[in-house]
Every structure is written in structure tokens, then in C-alpha cells.
Amino acid sequence: MADSNGYYDLDLKRVMVLDNYEEMSKAAAEIVINTIKNKERTVLGMATGSTPLGLYGNLVQGYKQGKVDFSNTVSFNLDEYVGLDSGHSQSYNYYMRENLFSLVNIEHDHVNIPHGFSENSDKDCNEDCINYETKIQQSGGIDLQILGIGNNGHIGFNEPGTSFDSITRKVKLADETIKANARFFDDESDVPKYAISMGIKSIMRARKIILLASGIEKAHAIEKTVKGSITNMVPASILQLHPEVIYIVDKDAGKNL
Numbered sequence: 001m002a003d004s005n006g007y008y009d010l011d012l013k014r015v016m017v018l019d020n021y022e023e024m025s026k027a028a029a030e031i032v033i034n035t036i037k038n039k040e041r042t043v044l045g046m047a048t049g050s051t052p053l054g055l056y057g058n059l060v061q062g063y064k065q066g067k068v069d070f071s072n073t074v075s076f077n078l079d080e081y082v083g084l085d086s087g088h089s090q091s092y093n094y095y096m097r098e099n100l101f102s103l104v105n106i107e108h109d110h111v112n113i114p115h116g117f118s119e120n121s122d123k124d125c126n127e128d129c130i131n132y133e134t135k136i137q138q139s140g141g142i143d144l145q146i147l148g149i150g151n152n153g154h155i156g157f158n159e160p161g162t163s164f165d166s167i168t169r170k171v172k173l174a175d176e177t178i179k180a181n182a183r184f185f186d187d188e189s190d191v192p193k194y195a196i197s198m199g200i201k202s203i204m205r206a207r208k209i210i211l212l213a214s215g216i217e218k219a220h221a222i223e224k225t226v227k228g229s230i231t232n233m234v235p236a237s238i239l240q241l242h243p244e245v246i247y248i249v250d251k252d253a254g255k256n257l
């Protein structure tokens, strides 16, 4: 039974199991909007992929209705593919502009997305990654991190086996992630093999986290994340140790809870 706020209490974990994708997206948007409203300046951690599209749609609608103002919001994206320039239709830079940033009043220089373009030498890449991590800290740290989850339990591009101590760095995508993301590209061979991703430690430093999941193909990952043992073979399971995480899932993704 859900309580009056819609939360199921699973060993004190805050889980919202909602009827469908639209309800999940609305609940997430409400949390983001309230966070922005209650703070003079908000640092948001942004995710990409199919899952947060509904959330971003609701944020754009909220902005148009005058319910939320992004002028004092700073954003840091979780990850970006290596090798796609920001104009590439599958880059996360492009995705964020198309689905949120160009549609609300966030300041251009408040937006931060890892640089994935050019097969940077690992040295340049490391420097960029360290600067990204430093910039998050200098901005005061992330107030609210939005997360999706991979079918394999990844968060950001932190694939199974990733150290819980990881910070922003260049990562190799797991084969199952390449397969899952092939739907966005003409051919599976076009999916980049590498990405820049915030690490597990970078994510865990956020003051509050919402993890969204929709669809039956996420049910197993959600079950392991919320109820399984904490293991780096299911990267999202580390969230059990975070003091302020809310899992917002639809009925299908929450089927095994």
C-alpha cells in the first residue's frame, strides 16, 4: 500500500510505483520544480536517454505556464559520447538543447556537458574530466541528480564492474549498452564505443537523487537496485547507501518490488 504521499515503504527506501510513464514523468517534474522554487540557486544533474524525455516535456510545460524559472539554475550532464560533435543528432549536447535547454530560460553559460568531441588523447580527456569534476564542486555540488538506469543496472555510463570510487572519466561502453542504444542510430556499428561519464562517487555526492525507470525491460534492474545486495556488478545498487534517493518507476518497471 502506498502512503498518502504515494510512497511505498520498502525497508525505508522511498519508492513511488506509478501507473504509467506519464505519471512517472509528472511526479519527477514536480520534484524538480519544487527543488528549483525552494532554492535561490539550484544545481541540477541531468540525464539523457528515453526515460527523462517526459520529465523534460513537463518542465518545458511548467516553464511556459510560469510555474518554474530556470534563470538561477546551473546544470551538469551525467555523460556524453566520445566522438560525436555537439551538432550530431545523437550527441547528448544536441539532445539537451532540443528537449530542454532551448525551450526554457536557462543561461547558456550555466549549462555543463562533458566534452566528447574528437577522439581526444587520453591526456586531454583526463584534464577535461578533472576540470568537469572540479567545476561541479566549485558550483557548490549537485542539489538534485536525475538518473535513468540501464537494463544492466548502469547509472550514467558506469557499467557493471565500475568502482564505487570512480569520478568523471573516459569509459568504455558495455556491449549490452551499445545494443540497447543502437535503436537511436542507423546501425549498431555507429554507436560510439566510449563516453565521458561522471563516476559513481560524483553521483553519490549529490544531495538528493531521483532515479526514473519505465517499462518491463527495467524490472530486473530495478529489483536488484532496490532490493538486491550492494555490488558494483549492479552499479545503481550503491544508491541504497544514499540518504536521499527516490525511485520513481512505472508499474512495469516496479513489477518485482
Ligand code: PGA
Residues within 6 Å of the ligand: 048, 049, 050, 051, 052, 148, 149, 150, 151, 154, 155, 156
Ligand atoms: P533509457 O536509458 O532511458 O534510454 O532507457 C537509460 C540508461 O541507459 O541509463
